[in-house]
Amino acid sequence: MSLRDHIDSLTVDRDRDVDTGVDREKAVAIAVFLIPGLTLFGIFSVGPIVYSAIGSFYAWDTFTMENFVGLDNWVRSLTDPLIVHWANMQELRYPMGALTHNLLWVVLHVPASTFFGLALALLFADLKGRRILRSMVFAGFTVPPIVIGLVLMFIYDPQAGIFNELLRVVGQEQWVRNWTQSPQVAIYALIAGGIWVHTGFSMLLYSSALSAIDPSLIESAKVDGANAWQRFWDIVWPLVKPVTAVVVIMGIIWVMRMFDIVYAAGGAAGGPNHAYSVLGIEVYRAAFRPEIDYGMAMVVALIQLFIVAPLALYIARMN
Amino acid sequence: MTSISMKDVSKYFDGGNTVANYRLNLEVDDGEFLVMLGPSGCGKTTALRLIAGLEQPSEGAIYFGDERVDGRSPSDRNVAMVFQNYALYPHMTVAQNIGYPLKVRGVPPDNRDRKIEEVTELLHIEDQVDKKPGALSGGQRQRVALARAIIREPSVFLLDEPLSNLDAKLRQEMRIELKRLQNELDITTVYVTHNQEEAMGMADTVAVMNQGTIQQLAPPLELYERPRTAWVARFIGSPPMNLFRGTRRNGSIDIGEAGTVELDGVMSEEAAVEAEGGGRGQDDASAASVLTTDARGDVELGVRPEDLGVSTTRPTSGNAIEGTVDTVEPMGEYILVNVSVNDQIVNAKMSDGLVSRGDRIYLTFDDDDAYLYDDNGELVA
Known part of the structure; x- marks a missing residue:
């Protein structure tokens, strides 16, 4: 080591000392600002997750933790026809189980609301009065989902509902029915309602991207x-692609957490004979309705989390 | 190859509340390099967009050659345009950007690649073809935009302030390159700028625009030597022409306390110019009216800074205007003396700086170098 290098290293050491002094102060400040947030996050997010994760391996007497039962809760929940109903799935008959229903929401609702959102955003982009139109479409998303559920009940009502009235007007009376209570079609009726609400959200994101x-x-x-199609396909679409990722993932998260609309239409059972129950409904019923099965509630909630958390993480880490 | 002609073209926005262009009449010959020059908001970019087809005229007609093109879409006009911000597609590589006009026209990939190679070589960007525009410098982006414009051999080449986002040195280089390129390709070109150096240096013809109208359409030198209105005189030149406000009275021009200038000398020179130039009926008429009538009236006397001499003593003959030195700017190449004449600052270019702030001096000039504008701002002499 030459003398020069030696002196350089001394200087570096000295700098480092100074730095650590400043850093300690900074670290304290950072900690002070972080503690309130982290405390809340710990109490309301991390704590319950850890508690459920542990609790899902124990037997429960109502809300009291009993003995360790291993994977018993997990096996019981995943084989429960309320969660996945294999027999009905093979016959394409509802109920197919809450997890299946949730995935059906993902498969139908997410592409449709994404597509309609983009279509409306493109349609409104150059229109006069686009702000009013956008606000009107987005207004649906600002309404609490439980209200949306109730509104859907009105829309689909067999006597007074506007949807059945529309069918009568266009002469398709054979289709008139109580949409939200007919087991084999009710889930599609609700998904259609969900698409209507969520389109506003995708449209808003696409509008700002456009x-x-x-x-x-x-x-x-x-x-x-x-030409117009080439301009869309070659220029516009590649530039709004990142937004599409956000729209799709937010859509998946939204429908995986679905509760209110289903609850409003079908109550805690998730429709007649659980015809359109979703995971959220099953968590609620297992945890708060007799017979209370706290272990199962924890398992189902964790399944929801396993699906949603990676997606949420992906969005949070996007540029 | 195409000539462009605009006949009485007007463009209104907001239902007629905003007039962007009013009755533009313009002829651009085949292969000509026309520069539209004017301050921001003068309507030059709108005029360019009208030619491109990105806007449709409210009135009037636009012809490419003998064909009327207004009402046609940009793609039907075979124009190429370089935008101020280059408008490169950020998600495509340089090669994809340049090849895009060919791709949408269904040119097969082999042909396309060959053309891309040609134009990238011509513009010295063959090393950049695989990069995205975001990874390029301003000058390189400019070249890509040019390459994309010339790849399909357009009949008209439109440039909207293409150099304004470059630094001064690069701008100078690109100016030379653009002019060379235009000469080689011989494409009819319309170039919009607010920079008169670019206009004077590159144009075959300059259209000076203000408030939506063409103030003067002339080759660069004519524009400099014979600005047809006081507005053009104030706009062209660096610094532009000095205009002394004065009153015409008994055969001379009274410039307040600063002195008087004999009208005879200025006028006779004008008459000679008129005689040799001919053809400018309107000028003749107004000049004649100034010459013949003895009525009083406000005029502006114009002298370019480079034609003004500075003298510390009152000259015994010739024209002289009295003033006080306000500031002296040594620019290296010349010394710019800012002189206060009747509370109006005028510039004079000098080779030496023998005056200093506060000196009483006399600005001298030859009759030949003086311009006279009437109260409508029209050149009379």
């Missing part, structure tokens, strides 16, 4: 000779 696109890019494509 308005962030430099208009000269579109003009440039026009001058380059691209």
Whole structure:
């Protein structure tokens, strides 16, 4: 080691000392600001998750933890026809189980609300009065989901409902029925309602993504000779793709946590004979309705978490 | 190859409340380099967009050659445009950007690649083809935008302030390159800028615009030597022409306390110019009216800074305007003396700086170098 290097290393050491002094102060400040948030996060998020994770391996007498039972709760819940109903699934008959219903929501609701959201955003982009139109479409999403559920009940009501009235007006009376209480179609009726509400949300995200696109890019494509479809497919779509990821994941999270709309339409049973029950409903019933099965409630809630948490994490880490 | 002609083209926005262009008449010959020059908000970009087809005229007609094109979409006009911010597609590589106009026209990939190679070589960006625009410098983006514009051999080439986002040195380089490129390709070009250096340096013809109208359409030198209105005179030149406000009285121009200038000398020079230039009926008429009538009236006397001499003593003959030195700016190449004449600052370019702030001095100039504008701002002499 040359003398020069030696002196350099001394300087570095000294700098480091100074740095740690500042860092200690900073660390204290950081801790002070973090403690309130972390405390709340610990009490209301981490604590219950850990508690459920542990509790899911124990037997419960109502709300009292008894002896360790291993995977018993897990096996019982996952084989429960209320969660996954294999027999009915093979015959494509409802109920198919809450988890299946949830996945059906994902498969139908998410693509549809994403597509309609993008379509409306594109449609409104150059319209006069687009702000009013956007607000009107988005208004649905601002309404509490339980209210949406109640509104759906009105819409689908067999006598007074506007949907059945519409069917009568267009001469399709054979279709008139009590939509939310007919086991084989009710889930689609509810999903349609969910799409209607959630489209506003995707539209809003897409609208802001569209308005962030430099208009000269579109003009440039026009001058380059691209027709409307080419302009959309080559320019607009690639630029709103990141938003699509957000819209899709938020949609999946939204429907995986689905509770209110189903509860409003079908009560704690999730419809006649649990025809459109979802995981949220099963958690609620297992935890708070007799017979209380706290172990199962914890397992089902954890299943929900396992599906939602990675998605939420992905969104949080997106640029 | 295409010539462009605009006939009485007007463009209104907001249901007629905003007039962007009013009765533009413009002819651009085949292969000509026309620069639209004007301050921001003068309607030059709107005029360019009208030619491109991104806007449709409210009135009037636009022709490419003999074909009327207003009402046609941009893609039907075979124009290429370079936008101020380059408008490169951020998600495509340079090669994809450049090849896009060919792709949407269904040119097969092999052909496309060959053309891309050609134009990237021409613009010296062959090393950048796999990068995304975000990874390029401003100058490189500019080249990509140019490459994308010329790849499909457009009949009209439109540029909207293409150099304004570059630093001064790069701007100078690109200016030379653009002019060379335009010469080589021989494409009819319309170029919009607010920078008169660019306009003067590159244009075959300059259209000076203000408030939505063309103030003067002339080759750069004519624009400098014969600005047709006081507005153009104030706009062209660096610094632009000095205009002394004065009153015409008994055959001379009274410039307040600063002195008087004999009208005879200025006028005779004008008459000679008129005689040789000919053809400018309106000018002749108004010049004649100034010459013949002895009526009083406000005029502006224009002299370019480079034509003004500075003298510390009153000259015995010739024109002289009295003033006080306000500031002296040594620019290196010349010394700019700002002189206060009747509370109006005028500039004079000098080769030496023998005056200093507060000196009483006399600004001298030859009759030949003086311009006279009437109270409508029209050139009379």
